Amino acid sequence: MSEGWQCISTPAGAYATPAELPSTDNTAHWIDAPVPGTVASAWRAAGKLDMESPPAFAFDDHWYRLVLSGHGARRVRLNGLATICEVWLDDTKLLDTDSMFEAHDIDINLDGHATLYLCFRSLTAALGAKRGRARWRPRLAQPATLRNVRTTLLGHMPGWCPSVQAAGPWRAVQLLGESATSIDRVDLQSSLDGDDGIVHLTIRFVHPQAYQAARVMCRDSAITLQWQDAQTISGTLRVPDIPRWWPHTHGDPALHEVTLEFANLDAISLGRIGFREITVDRGPAGDGFQLVINGVPVFARGACWTTADLVSLDTSAEQAQTFFRLARDAGMNMLRVGGTMLYESDAFYALADEHGLLIWQDFAFANFDYPTDPAFKASVQREAEQFLSRTQRFASLAVLCGGSEADQQAAMLGLPPAMRTQTLFTQQLPSICAAKRPDVPYVVNSPSIPASDDSENAWPFATRAGITHYYGVGAYQRPLDDARRANVRFASECLAFANVPDDVALNAVPLASMPHQPRWKAAVPRDPGASWDFDDVREHYLRTLYSVDPLRLRYEDPERYLALSRAVVAEVMGEVFSEWRRQGSSCAGGIAWQLQDIRAGAGWGLIDALGTPKSALHGLAHVLRPVTALITDEGLDGLDIHLINETATPINAHLELVCLRDGATKVASASRDVTLSPRSNTRLQASDVLGQFFDFTYAYRFGPRAHEATVITLRDKATGAVLSEAFHFPERELAQRHDLGFEVRLEHDAQGEWALVMHAKRLARWVHVVDPHYRARDEWFHLAPGVERRIALVARERNTSHTPQGEVRALNATFSVQYQRMQRALSARAA
Numbered sequence: 001m002s003e004g005w006q007c008i009s010t011p012a013g014a015y016a017t018p019a020e021l022p023s024t025d026n027t028a029h030w031i032d033a034p035v036p037g038t039v040a041s042a043w044r045a046a047g048k049l050d051m052e053s054p055p056a057f058a059f060d061d062h063w064y065r066l067v068l069s070g071h072g073a074r075r076v077r078l079n080g081l082a083t084i085c086e087v088w089l090d091d092t093k094l095l096d097t098d099s100m101f102e103a104h105d106i107d108i109n110l111d112g113h114a115t116l117y118l119c120f121r122s123l124t125a126a127l128g129a130k131r132g133r134a135r136w137r138p139r140l141a142q143p144a145t146l147r148n149v150r151t152t153l154l155g156h157m158p159g160w161c162p163s164v165q166a167a168g169p170w171r172a173v174q175l176l177g178e179s180a181t182s183i184d185r186v187d188l189q190s191s192l193d194g195d196d197g198i199v200h201l202t203i204r205f206v207h208p209q210a211y212q213a214a215r216v217m218c219r220d221s222a223i224t225l226q227w228q229d230a231q232t233i234s235g236t237l238r239v240p241d242i243p244r245w246w247p248h249t250h251g252d253p254a255l256h257e258v259t260l261e262f263a264n265l266d267a268i269s270l271g272r273i274g275f276r277e278i279t280v281d282r283g284p285a286g287d288g289f290q291l292v293i294n295g296v297p298v299f300a301r302g303a304c305w306t307t308a309d310l311v312s313l314d315t316s317a318e319q320a321q322t323f324f325r326l327a328r329d330a331g332m333n334m335l336r337v338g339g340t341m342l343y344e345s346d347a348f349y350a351l352a353d354e355h356g357l358l359i360w361q362d363f364a365f366a367n368f369d370y371p372t373d374p375a376f377k378a379s380v381q382r383e384a385e386q387f388l389s390r391t392q393r394f395a396s397l398a399v400l401c402g403g404s405e406a407d408q409q410a411a412m413l414g415l416p417p418a419m420r421t422q423t424l425f426t427q428q429l430p431s432i433c434a435a436k437r438p439d440v441p442y443v444v445n446s447p448s449i450p451a452s453d454d455s456e457n458a459w460p461f462a463t464r465a466g467i468t469h470y471y472g473v474g475a476y477q478r479p480l481d482d483a484r485r486a487n488v489r490f491a492s493e494c495l496a497f498a499n500v501p502d503d504v505a506l507n508a509v510p511l512a513s514m515p516h517q518p519r520w521k522a523a524v525p526r527d528p529g530a531s532w533d534f535d536d537v538r539e540h541y542l543r544t545l546y547s548v549d550p551l552r553l554r555y556e557d558p559e560r561y562l563a564l565s566r567a568v569v570a571e572v573m574g575e576v577f578s579e580w581r582r583q584g585s586s587c588a589g590g591i592a593w594q595l596q597d598i599r600a601g602a603g604w605g606l607i608d609a610l611g612t613p614k615s616a617l618h619g620l621a622h623v624l625r626p627v628t629a630l631i632t633d634e635g636l637d638g639l640d641i642h643l644i645n646e647t648a649t650p651i652n653a654h655l656e657l658v659c660l661r662d663g664a665t666k667v668a669s670a671s672r673d674v675t676l677s678p679r680s681n682t683r684l685q686a687s688d689v690l691g692q693f694f695d696f697t698y699a700y701r702f703g704p705r706a707h708e709a710t711v712i713t714l715r716d717k718a719t720g721a722v723l724s725e726a727f728h729f730p731e732r733e734l735a736q737r738h739d740l741g742f743e744v745r746l747e748h749d750a751q752g753e754w755a756l757v758m759h760a761k762r763l764a765r766w767v768h769v770v771d772p773h774y775r776a777r778d779e780w781f782h783l784a785p786g787v788e789r790r791i792a793l794v795a796r797e798r799n800t801s802h803t804p805q806g807e808v809r810a811l812n813a814t815f816s817v818q819y820q821r822m823q824r825a826l827s828a829r830a831a
Helices: 039-045 124-128 144-148 317-329 346-355 374-390 406-412 423-436 503-507 518-523 534-546 550-556 558-581 615-624 686-690
Strands: 006-010 061-078 084-089 092-097 104-121 173-176 183-193 196-205 214-218 221-224 226-229 232-239 256-262 268-273 278-281 290-293 296-298 300-305 334-337 358-362 397-401 467-470 490-494 589-592 627-633 639-645 651-661 665-676 680-685 709-716 722-728 743-748 754-759 764-770 774-776 781-783 789-795 805-809 817-821 826-830
Touching: 006 039, 092 104, 124 144, 183 268, 196 214, 196 256, 214 232, 221 232, 268 346, 290 397, 300 317, 300 358, 317 346, 334 589, 346 358, 374 423, 534 550, 534 558, 550 558, 558 589, 558 615, 558 627, 558 639, 558 764, 615 627, 615 722, 627 709, 639 651, 639 665, 639 686, 639 709, 651 686, 665 680, 665 686, 680 686, 722 781, 743 817, 764 774
Parallel strands: 300 334, 300 589, 334 358, 358 397, 467 490, 490 589, 627 722
Antiparallel strands: 006 061, 061 104, 061 173, 084 092, 084 104, 183 196, 196 232, 214 221, 214 256, 226 232, 256 268, 278 290, 290 296, 627 639, 639 680, 651 665, 651 709, 709 722, 743 754, 743 826, 754 789, 764 781, 764 805, 774 789, 805 817, 817 826
């Protein structure tokens, strides 16, 4: 029921019943409301919402109404109500609920017309309720009594996101039972027995049924279902030799259609399911954490999911598709939905299945010491069981986690283990997971120490055991070699920066395109109580890696400041993940903070609020793909080359090594054929490939530096196509700029797609494209001299009538190169 809703906002407690509301003939204060949606999304649709200064929606009352029509028994399904809500049918109250994470069914009888009312009450009374004394009070979310209420922390975290608070029917409202054969719910699960897939199916109908024959089919197998009672039918189907579901980095995320057939009715698609096995390898000492999918150890990497729309809280399939495609194309294979967020829609998990992306799912708990009274525990039980039941069909659900930073928060405030333990995380949630999703590993909290480590001195935020939130490189401004020294096992959060979006995104928001402008700083995240923000973090690495004064650069050459800011985060993120993916690394996964921005500006997101990748995502893409070449700096031992093949097939390749002086002159070079075995990580020393000593890292400093860059190129041996490139610069500074002999031409193929073909005579560093109507599919890369590279252009808006017209820049280039469509030829000219 998505059409015809209206809502009205009133002071808290102003109206006790629907009868007291303004007359239905008086529509002056009622506005049309999208459902699913929130009061904020209704205000946005009506042109009333000021995102810079939104009302405190959670602290007023809000009434929704919809006229129902029909005759007979119906079931109203309320999939999510934020947060304290009364449900009325005309003047009869049918339900009180106090959790936005629970669904509710209400059986009604219609006889003509009736009005359904949803009254969302102010949180004030619930926040003031006594539910035991908390052992600690976190700064993350305000007020501290939010621990008492089952609502998202989005909108309540100063410095993290705009204060748009959740209120309204944020999940779908459905009316079931109009047909005699209406299905109430479908419970569909998959498992593996050896190489065979097992499909477990239970279907429940709204109304009692005649016991007619029904079959379920998957691939070439079928069985007849058995009636359990007049409303329930079930069965278990074995599918021999089923192709397994894999994360896309390691194989095909195979999904298989499940179909229901009833006598005298058309076949009904029940959707697609995947079959996989997931275990955790904790290493010989029991202090590690690595996911093993179908018997294969997987390096898990990706980013933390926020929400596609902070206002409505509803992630559409189209929105999720955009983000999932960008994450997959960047070589990510995992997204984490953190405890500060919310449970996503079924469409979200279905698309994760389709794209081969693993989902690390926190339950919606974070930082607080939660109540332990029976009512709260019962609410948690319903919430967790409902979530696990509705997502039991999804193969992508890979990790279930009690919540975010609750144990860490208490530990950092000085509490010993005995005083910070919560049975919510150690007993209640794991028991529910074991019953509902025994195929998914459970983690007590993020971060957390291994379950086997009961030492009084074990800290949940330690990097050398279990799961950590690693911000050594990043927020805590440690040098890059800390990524190795920290001996990280698995980083379920890492690498937070204020990531600068491109010029198009910056210019889309007035007074936000330059760091000194007020709306720029409004979008820069900060931790509550900290005297610094994440602009400061990024500028620290500008200063230490590129040897520039960010403050001086910012006011003398703001365009250069922004360009270097984009480059440095791409460099830092790429280098940290190169370190973690190298052979011999202790790390089995890293999840960057965060995937997408929820407001325009220099936020944590790797993707901006318009859905465009930032430089940080491109920097990660260069080192995260399944087949890749990486370089690590080993100091006096020179450079190590790491050749990774995560696929199930061997790769015959040709490896090339070149050292360049002045960006063009080869001072050392070598090549060899290599075979990358399936699921392999091979390490070579650059000096062994070259066959002689060379000071690749300029560690010995015997005289002037002989080169400025080392370039590794991995090519397919049969076709010559570049599989991967890696670059190393013994000195990172970008102060000097040169005429690179840069040439660019614009091409338009038979399918109507645009691309740039670029070539340079000297090494071009941090190449990127500036175009108001198109973005480059791949950018923020280094271009080796004499190499022609073709980069696809993607329209920023669908069905655009504009042709590409912009420029290509490199940070060590004296000039940019402009491109445009000419009347008779496609060419480029120097700026």
